Amino acid sequence: MIRSVEDLGEFGLIEQLRRYQRSRPGLFVGIGDDAAVLAGPLGYRTLFTVDMLVEGIHFFPDADPYALGRKAMAVNLSDIAAMGGTPTFATVGLGVPGGTSAERIERLYAGMSDEAAAFGASITGGDTVEAPVLLISVALLGEVEEQRLLLRRGARVGDRVCVTHRIGEAAAGLLLLQRPDLKVPEDTRTRLVHKLLRPTPRVEAGRELGRGLATAAIDLSDGLAGDLHRLCKASRVGAIIDAASLPIPDDVRRVAAAAGLDPLELAIGGGEDYELLFTTSSLTGGSHVLPRSGTPYTVIGEIVDEERGVLLREPGGGLRPLPEGGFQHF
Amino acid sequence: MIRSVEDLGEFGLIEQLRRYQRSRPGLFVGIGDDAAVLAGPLGYRTLFTVDMLVEGIHFFPDADPYALGRKAMAVNLSDIAAMGGTPTFATVGLGVPGGTSAERIERLYAGMSDEAAAFGASITGGDTVEAPVLLISVALLGEVEEQRLLLRRGARVGDRVCVTHRIGEAAAGLLLLQRPDLKVPEDTRTRLVHKLLRPTPRVEAGRELGRGLATAAIDLSDGLAGDLHRLCKASRVGAIIDAASLPIPDDVRRVAAAAGLDPLELAIGGGEDYELLFTTSSLTGGSHVLPRSGTPYTVIGEIVDEERGVLLREPGGGLRPLPEGGFQHF
Incomplete structure (x- = not known):
């Protein structure tokens, strides 16, 4: 064949x-x-x-x-x-x-x-x-x-997994372009479509993370699930992502509600956010911003042994595999 | 408009x-x-x-x-x-x-x-x-x-203009693909089409020319006329190309004859030869090959003042402007 x-x-x-x-x-x-x-x-x-x-x-x-x-x-x-x-x-x-x-x-x-x-x-x-x-x-x-230099392959067991700014916005913007019928406030539509069409590369944040703050990094082009899998594969580790901690803005939740979707589908499966996904052994997330550039970031999980794979801790506390293709709501 | x-x-x-x-x-x-x-x-x-x-x-x-x-x-x-x-x-x-x-x-x-x-x-x-x-x-x-480093802009008045190997072959190969009816020997067809589809980049020759042999260089991607114009423009000089000296192989002349074209049209106007066009104040062309690499080359003209423009000396001896778009037979 x-x-x-x-x-x-x-x-x-x-x-x-x-x-x-x-x-x-x-x-x-x-x-x-x-x-x-x-x-x-x-x-x-x-x-x-x-x-x-x-x-x-x-x-x-x-x-x-x-x-x-x-x-x-x-x-x-x-x-x-x-x-x-x-x-x-x-x-x-x-x-x-x-x-x-x-x-x-x-x-x-x-x-x-x-x-x-x-x-x-x-x-x-x-x-x-x-x-x-x-x-x-x-x-x-x-x-x-x-x-x-930051590589994908530097993550170690025990590192925290973090992401800059917010996620799911580009996916929500794309959904709004594909489904103009979705009823959301006009400023929500404008913000999310703008985020899709005019992403901001996180150059300053990347420069700062390279000063010993991050152990590994990748940019979110294909979605959190796929890009996390790639970082984990390169580093030969697993990860547990805590769904409740994901920085999903209200705008994205509004679009998900209007479309009858779980916001996690947009935040985990959607691509093109162009935020940085990184791992760290030094940052705790307590300050919410990188010290020099002031870039907001969120601790969204931790690095675990490779055998455990890439997992999602659901809001209820249960663990389930997070497939490379993203999150599907059952 | x-x-x-x-x-x-x-x-x-x-x-x-x-x-x-x-x-x-x-x-x-x-x-x-x-x-x-x-x-x-x-x-x-x-x-x-x-x-x-x-x-x-x-x-x-x-x-x-x-x-x-x-x-x-x-x-x-x-x-x-x-x-x-x-x-x-x-x-x-x-x-x-x-x-x-x-x-x-x-x-x-x-x-x-x-x-x-x-x-x-x-x-x-x-x-x-x-x-x-x-x-x-x-x-x-x-x-x-x-x-x-070799640039387009180093040619000086009095330099000789040279080209590696032969020219017009890729253009003849393209013509044969476009007009399968043209009657030429099978080995001519094979050679010329191969030259079109599998050009050889002249890396070794370029390396040698950079050791003080050439004053300027450009590769022949768009045809001798257009690429010579670009070299002359970058160097702020003119050039006289001697039609009788161009290294046009018999294969190309055969294709031109079969198609009722002047071989100069293929050699001067046709692109994709990927030979090096260069200028030199040291090489005379007497030996026909670059001394280290043994790359064949031919002196095809000389660099003149910018005001004179880019000219072609026809086989009969007359001078005519060589337009950027190539040679048209009258």
């Missing part, structure tokens, strides 16, 4: 493709973290990541080009943030359908450029080609002091 | 987008060369380039995935070669249509990986997403000793 890429799934495909990575001097960490870690200038590592966005898959054809540009850059900046790094230079591959106005492409570029500049980075090259739909492929470099 | 990206053209678009590049410490050369030039490890510069290939635009839907993978990587390696650099690490953004077999994607990756490895580089990360057609975006890093 011929396997299709759907059968294999994205993570299966990445495992397969990892075989094609060859060791080479200067490669410290390759496929399997948020960014590759390469030899850099003295005392530094160079980080290297790429993301591709496709019209009709990752964004709607009528997306505002400026906001789209900002998001295309932000998702890459978020990968560098999760490594404790500072973004430096990006190249942009654009596929542009015939008939696209030059203004639209300029707005897209302006968005990418402004988002990069907001975090000290610059676009420094690109390739623009014809394509059947709009395509945006951003490759981004970053740098990080050797001692401040 | 709304300008479309077609009105603007790729080069016009790049000029527009250059405005969005911001200066930043660590940026030596940005948009406008084959790759960006960044601060690197002590004594080195880091090179950074990206190319995007789109099914139906850059390759046929039935393309052999392994050969396609090799070419996708080769066109990026060629950019690093044109800078005098050594390729190091690549990330790959893939857009994959639903229903694509996993084997097809594996073969594609194998081709990219083998091509990278042949030049000492490694794939070290990627992003695989769903897309309406197959998309391949390769971002590639390279390194080059500060003193061996």
Whole structure:
């Protein structure tokens, strides 16, 4: 039987493709973290990541080009943030359908450029080609002091599991775009859709976490469940997440109620929050904010032995496995 | 009137987008060369380039995935070669249509990986997403000793203009694919189509040219006319190309004859040869090969004052302007 890429799934495909990575001097960490870690200038590592966005898959054809540009850059900046790094230079591959106005492409570029500049980075090259739909492929470099590098694989049993800011907002925003019939206050809709379309990469928080505060980190692109599984797998540990502790804002609860969903489905299964999920042996959560940057964070669980797997402590106190695909309400 | 990206053209678009590049410490050369030039490890510069290939635009839907993978990587390696650099690490953004077999994607990756490895580089990360057609975006890093960096902007009046190997073969190969009715010997067809589908990046030649042999270089991706114009513009010089001296192989002349074309149209206007076009004040062409690598090259013209523009000396001796878009036979 011929396997299709759907059968294999994205993570299966990445495992397969990892075989094609060859060791080479200067490669410290390759496929399997948020960014590759390469030899850099003295005392530094160079980080290297790429993301591709496709019209009709990752964004709607009528997306505002400026906001789209900002998001295309932000998702890459978020990968560098999760490594404790500072973004430096990006190249942009654009596929542009015939008939696209030059203004639209300029707005897209302006968005990418402004988002990069907001975090000290610059676009420094690109390739623009014809394509059947709009395509945006951003490759981004970053740098990080050797001692401040954050990986997925550093979590240890007993570490606390934390997340920055709030979760579930992007998933709730997406649901509102898909179901305009859902009855929620207008400011809730505006806030959540904005969070989906204009995520903020947590670069400053990542930089701070790299100063010995976090033992491991990953950015939340595919949802808490999937990304926690990946962090645990890389660190060879398990985790227990405490559902009652998750920072789910009232906005998200309102959307869940309107849609007849458990808010945990949005908070655990929904992607694109681009918050940092990290583990720590030093932070207790007592202060609620990271000391230098003031970034809010919440302790949501703890790291346990690998054999125990990844578990969810339900509000009632019971433990159940938390599958990679997210939380399904029974 | 709304300008479309077609009105603007790729080069016009790049000029527009250059405005969005911001200066930043660590940026030596940005948009406008084959790759960006960044601060690197002590004594080195880091090179950074990206190319995007789109099914139906850059390759046929039935393309052999392994050969396609090799070419996708080769066109990026060629950019690093044109800078005098050594390729190091690549990330790959893939857009994959639903229903694509996993084997097809594996073969594609194998081709990219083998091509990278042949030049000492490694794939070290990627992003695989769903897309309406197959998309391949390769971002590639390279390194080059500060003193061996080759730019487009170093050509000086009096320099000789040279090209490695032969030109026009890829254009002839493309013509044969588009017009299977053209009557040429089978081995001619095989050779030329192979040259189109499996270009060889001239990394070793680029490395050698960077040892003080070349004053400027660019790779031939868009055709001799367009790429020479870009080199001349970057160097603020003009050039006279001697039509009679162009290394056009008999295979290409045969295809041109069968199609009723002037072979110069294929050699000057056709793209995708991925040879190096370079200028030199030291090489005379007398030996026909670069001394270390043995790479064949041909002196095809000379650099002149900018005011004279870019000219073609026709076989009869007359001079005519060589437009950016290539050679049209009257």
